[in-house]
Amino acid sequence: MTQTPQIDTSKPHPARLYDWYLGGKDNYPPDEELGRRLTEFAPVIPVMARMNRAFTLRATRWLAGQGVRQFLDIGTGIPTEPNLHQAAQRLAPEARVVYCDNDPVVLAHAQALLHGTPQGALGYVQADARETSRILDEAAAVLDFGRPVALSLNALLHFLSDEDGAYRLVEELTARLATGSYLVLSHLTPDFHPEEASRKVHEMYRAGGVTMEMRTRERFARFFDGLDIVAPGLVAAEEWHPELGEPVEGQGGVHSGAYVGAARKP
Incomplete structure (x- = not known):
């Protein structure tokens, strides 16, 4: 494995912030500081993060049940049990999974x-999500792109603006x-939230x-x-296939604040 790139601990990183929300230890004071400010304003954020992770696991099991045996997970985040490949390989031991993230802390794990x-x-690819050609080329060492692949971009695209190429990277990958x-x-x-609350969270990030x-839902739908x-x-x-399980402690009455979806390439 290549040498771990130097970790910038001077500012928050989404993967480490998510780790903090989930109660992990692989984060730094700037991540914790922003996380504490956000949760002081909206104490439900850690529960919302767990609800998102629960969706990821449900979706993975659903895809494996549809016969998908290859997975590309971009914006992996710091490992938290169970990981995506564990959910997939529990149902399909032959499943092939490639993870991708740009945070050196994730690489270290x-x-x-x-x-x-x-x-x-x-497999693992150390790259920014916008480096689509590099991601696909390196992932091809593990995945056969001539066969179906489940591409997961969970809790990632809201960290990319339109100007940063959020829609373009989805188009290039798919x-x-x-x-x-x-x-x-x-x-x-x-x-799902008052305009003032959404604006405040946006400003704090x-x-x-x-x-x-x-x-919005209309802008989210454009990705598909x-x-x-x-x-x-x-x-x-x-609301996405709750019958597949993954109950989240503290979820009662809490809205995830996130849209989710899955789509098949015709």
């Missing part, structure tokens, strides 16, 4: 991500996927040096242009 079943295969592949997304939205682009959205459609995270 990559070995924890790369322990799977003997029948399957795992263009390389075979027919029968799936795109899976979760994304924060202002639609920005003040911490983190891009935050919460999108040209794809066939599967049931139950574009819904709140807690």
Whole structure:
């Protein structure tokens, strides 16, 4: 494995902030400081983060149940049990999974991500999500892009503005996927919260040096242009196949504040 890039601990990073929300230890004072400011304003944020993670695991199990055996997870975050490959390989031991993130802390933990079943295969790409060609080229060492792949971009795109190329990177990634592949997304939205509260959260992220682009349902739906959205459609995270389990402690009465969806490439 290549040498770990130097970690910038001077400002928050989304992966480490998410780790803090989930009660992890792989974060630094700037991550904790922003996390504490945000949760003081909105104490439900850690529960919302767990609800998003629960959706990721449900979606992975659902995809494995549809016969998908290859997964590309971009914006992986710091490992938290169970990981995506564990959910996939529990149902399909031969599943092949590639993770991708740009935070060196995630790279430092990559070995924890790369322990799977003997029948399957795992890989890790250290790259920014916008480096689509590099991600796909390196992932091809593990994945066969001539066959269906489930592409997951969960809790990632709201950290990229339109100007940063959020829509473009989805188009570039899905263009390389075979027919029968799936795109899976979760994304924060202002639609379920008072305008003033959404504006305040947006400003707090920005003040911490983190891009935050919460999108409406209409803007979220644009990511799925040209794809066939599967049931139950574009819904709140807690409404997407709840029968698949993953209960979240403290979820009662809490809204995830995120739209989620999955779509098949025709």
